[in-house]
Amino acid sequence: xxxxxxxxxxxxxxxxxxxxxxxxxxxxxxxxxxxxxxxxxxxxxxxxxxxxxxxxxxxxxxxxxxxxxxxxxxxxxxxxxxxxxxxxxxxxxxxxxxxxxxxxxxxxxxxxxxxxxxxxxxxxxxxxxxxxxxxxxxxxxxxxxxxxxxxxxxxxxxxxxxxxxxxxxxxxxxxxxxxxxxxxxxxxxxxxxx
Amino acid sequence: xxxxxxxxxxxxxxxxxxxxxxxxxxxxxxxxxxxxxxxxxxxxxxxxxxxxxxxxxxxxxxxxxxxxxxxxxxxxxxxxxxxxxxxxxxxxxxxxxxxxxxxxxxxxxxxxxxxxxxxxxxxxxxxxxxxxxxxxxxxxxxxxxxxxxxxxxxxxxxxxxxxxxxxxxxxxxxxxxxxxxxxxxxxxxxxxxxxx
Numbered sequence: 424x425x426x427x428x429x430x431x432x433x434x435x436x437x438x439x440x441x442x443x444x445x446x447x448x449x450x451x452x453x454x455x456x457x458x459x460x461x462x463x464x465x466x467x468x469x470x471x472x473x474x475x476x477x478x479x480x481x482x483x484x485x486x487x488x489x490x491x492x493x494x495x496x497x498x499x500x501x502x503x504x505x506x507x508x509x510x511x512x513x514x515x516x517x518x519x520x521x522x523x524x525x526x527x528x529x530x531x532x533x534x535x536x537x538x539x540x541x542x543x544x545x546x547x548x549x550x551x552x553x554x555x556x557x558x559x560x561x562x563x564x565x566x567x568x569x570x571x572x573x574x575x576x577x578x579x580x581x582x583x584x585x586x587x588x589x590x591x592x593x594x595x596x597x598x599x600x601x602x603x604x605x606x607x608x609x610x611x612x613x614x615x616x617x
Numbered sequence: 618x619x620x621x622x623x624x625x626x627x628x629x630x631x632x633x634x635x636x637x638x639x640x641x642x643x644x645x646x647x648x649x650x651x652x653x654x655x656x657x658x659x660x661x662x663x664x665x666x667x668x669x670x671x672x673x674x675x676x677x678x679x680x681x682x683x684x685x686x687x688x689x690x691x692x693x694x695x696x697x698x699x700x701x702x703x704x705x706x707x708x709x710x711x712x713x714x715x716x717x718x719x720x721x722x723x724x725x726x727x728x729x730x731x732x733x734x735x736x737x738x739x740x741x742x743x744x745x746x747x748x749x750x751x752x753x754x755x756x757x758x759x760x761x762x763x764x765x766x767x768x769x770x771x772x773x774x775x776x777x778x779x780x781x782x783x784x785x786x787x788x789x790x791x792x793x794x795x796x797x798x799x800x801x802x803x804x805x806x807x808x809x810x811x812x813x
Contacts, residue, residue, distance in 0.1 A: 426682070
């Protein structure tokens with residue numbers, strides 16, 4: 424009996440000490456871990472939509488709460504400002520919409536005047552040869568410099584030519600970009616002031 | 618028993634993957650390049666030394682019936698610390714080593730040293746043992762990684778070293794290349810071992 428009590432006590436102490444140590448380490452490394460994750464996983468697409476900046480957009484990122492999801496939980500979104508001479512010129516952030524094969528996530532760079540700097544498709548599960556062509560430069564380059572009113576498929580009066588055979592994908596990318604541009608005025612001040 | 622022999626036995630006489638033939642899973646899987654070998658080796662060394670210290674300190678306190686469970690909790694904690702630290706400061710290495718970092722928990726070398734050495738010896742000797750074994754493991758992975766990287770990509774530590782017309786054997790950086798290369802090294806080590 425004494426043996427059993429001793430085993431229980433020893434194991435409890437070891438597990439407790441281990442749990443305490445690990446939660447401390449997890450907290451301490453929280454910030455640098457998030458930074459490296461963004462640096463290695465998101466920075467390539469951030470770089471694709473920003474240009475002519477002299478800061479580290481990942482380091483200067485701003486996290487804001489933007490609306491609520493279906494369950495009423497607040498949605499956190501990260502914004503990556505590109506600064507030149509200390510002034511914010513462009514803000515990059517991601518946006519997504521449902522395409523033909525699933526969600527398409529798009530990194531959108533919006534200039535401070537509200538026009539588009541560039542668009543880059545981060546991930547998608549569209550059909551190869553059709554919807555997957557949305558990652559091709561000729562498609563994403565069409566968005567460059569457009570204002571909110573001009574972002575739309577050319578069949579609907581916009582300035583973006585759809586990918587032939589992939590109108591659902593094209594419309595989804597347009598929707599993701601439009602959502603981002605509609606969100607922009609609401610967050611612009613908060614991102615630029617920090 | 619001297620401190621020096623406890624340290625050096627891991628470097629040659631009982632060098633883990635070649636003499637003890639332990640810990641082969643990471644040995645075969647991550648040695649596609651010399652840098653990966655060093656990273657994996659050092660991560661394992663850290664876990665090995667830390668777990669040896671703790672196991673040795675607690676050797677009179679842990680009842681023998683639950684010793685393996687206690688050792689595993691100790692080892693697993695250090696492995697998670699290594700994993701978190703890598704995510705924070707060496708993300709590119711973490712991306713390459715990936716699943717093999719959490720798998721250090723089940724690396725037989727770590728549990729083997731805790732059970733066979735640290736649980737019976739004082740802290741100083743356990744550190745020497747852990748450090749020796751860990752560095753031996755690191756050296757083995759680095760040698761294996763260098764050979765595979767050299768033949769498989771013509772590089773060494775990421776820099777191109779072979780002549781430009783050299784056609785790399787992609788075979789060497791794939792899994793079968795790992796087995797072949799390890800086999801040759803084991804054979805080579807045995808030739809040297811039997812000559813004495």
